[in-house]
Amino acid sequence: MKRPRSRQAEPVRADLGGRVCIVTGATAGIGKEIARQLAALGATVVIAGRNLARTEAAAEEIARDTGNEAVETAHLDLASQDSIRGFAGEVVERFGRVEVLANNAAVWQPQRHLSADGIELTWAVNVLGPHLLTGLLADVLRKGQDARIVNVASRLAGGLDLSDVEFRRRRYNGIAAYRQSKQALRMLSWTWAERLEADGVTVGAAHPGFTRSDIARDVGGWQGTVVRAFFGRCGQSPQCGADTPLWLAASSQAQGQSGRFWVKRREWSCPYRDPAAREQLWEILCRQSHISTTC
Numbered sequence: 001m002k003r004p005r006s007r008q009a010e011p012v013r014a015d016l017g018g019r020v021c022i023v024t025g026a027t028a029g030i031g032k033e034i035a036r037q038l039a040a041l042g043a044t045v046v047i048a049g050r051n052l053a054r055t056e057a058a059a060e061e062i063a064r065d066t067g068n069e070a071v072e073t074a075h076l077d078l079a080s081q082d083s084i085r086g087f088a089g090e091v092v093e094r095f096g097r098v099e100v101l102a103n104n105a106a107v108w109q110p111q112r113h114l115s116a117d118g119i120e121l122t123w124a125v126n127v128l129g130p131h132l133l134t135g136l137l138a139d140v141l142r143k144g145q146d147a148r149i150v151n152v153a154s155r156l157a158g159g160l161d162l163s164d165v166e167f168r169r170r171r172y173n174g175i176a177a178y179r180q181s182k183q184a185l186r187m188l189s190w191t192w193a194e195r196l197e198a199d200g201v202t203v204g205a206a207h208p209g210f211t212r213s214d215i216a217r218d219v220g221g222w223q224g225t226v227v228r229a230f231f232g233r234c235g236q237s238p239q240c241g242a243d244t245p246l247w248l249a250a251s252s253q254a255q256g257q258s259g260r261f262w263v264k265r266r267e268w269s270c271p272y273r274d275p276a277a278r279e280q281l282w283e284i285l286c287r288q289s290h291i292s293t294t295c
């Protein structure tokens with residue numbers, strides 16, 4: 001099978017000098033490319049990751065490639081609420097304001113595992129972590145100039161069961177857990193957009209497109225072999241996958257375009273906007289992360 005040619009969009013042009021941009025999951029795949037391109041636009045970039053060696057290697061590579069020395073690292077394990085709180089505290093102390101938060105990190109777990117806080121891992125990393133991080137950084141984002149939150153979502157979304165978000169009652173399935181987490185992330189984006197709009201913070205969700213990456217690294221057996229081969233041979237480059245999230249984070253066209261779902265830099269309709277369901281989700285997440293529902 002021929003690998004599809006990765007079509008290049010018009011490069012994003014912006015001067016991000018002096019802007020503080022945080023990218024989660026920037027050690028690999030799409031996140032590393034978002035971070036690389038933010039650094040190329042002159043931003044101060046924080047590579048936030050759970051593995052020190054991998055975060056430092058990514059930061060060194062990006063600084064070398066872009067000639068931007070303001071590429072920093074910080075420890076962040078989204079599967080641990082203590083780690084998220086520690087990271088947010090460090091950001092507040094080190095920078096005092098943030099212009100871009102790219103909630104990019106995610107997992108696809110074939111088996112049900114629990115986070116350090118005893119929460120189903122896909123839910124903890126893909127939904128609860130971004131919610132807690134956003135809540136803890138909301139004040140420094142409010143201080144940022146033209147601040148933006150970019151949630152890396154997916155068109156592979158659906159099946160959210162608000163009565164069983166952790167698959168305690170339902171039989172666990174890795175794809176079902178991933179799909180519901182990506183639905184929830186979109187719903188959460190619309191609620192954060194409403195809550196932060198008056199403060200001038202733009203919140204959006206972006207689908208990167210089918211991209212070569214390690215997202216299926218934990219899928220074992222023949223299924224894993226097939227899925228990884230499919231990703232490896234048919235996916236677009238991570239650079240192309242980063243395009244829409246980067247555009248949302250940095251372009252002047254995206255400024256103030258809050259509460260929208262973007263695919264290939266175009267707005268797509270999203271069915272997951274029901275206010276009552278979003279309110280229920282918000283309450284679940286605030287309870288699980290022990291943050292105020294009014295943050």
Ligand SMILES: NC(=O)c1ccc[n+]([C@@H]2O[C@H](COP(=O)([O-])OP(=O)(O)OC[C@H]3O[C@@H](n4cnc5c(N)ncnc54)[C@H](OP(=O)(O)O)[C@@H]3O)[C@@H](O)[C@H]2O)c1
Nearest residue numbers: 025027028029030077078079105106154210211213214215
């Ligand atoms: N690839 C696609 O086709 C596709 C399509 C639609 C949406 N997406 C979305 O795009 C985003 C990036 O995915 P990708 O394909 O680039 O995946 P990837 O190559 O697997 O990268 C995932 C990143 O998340 C990090 N991560 C995982 N668990 C973490 C944790 N507990 N704490 C902190 N960081 C953690 C990983 O860090 P380590 O280095 O420590 O493992 C890695 O940097 C995800 O939100 C995914 O859902 C991807």
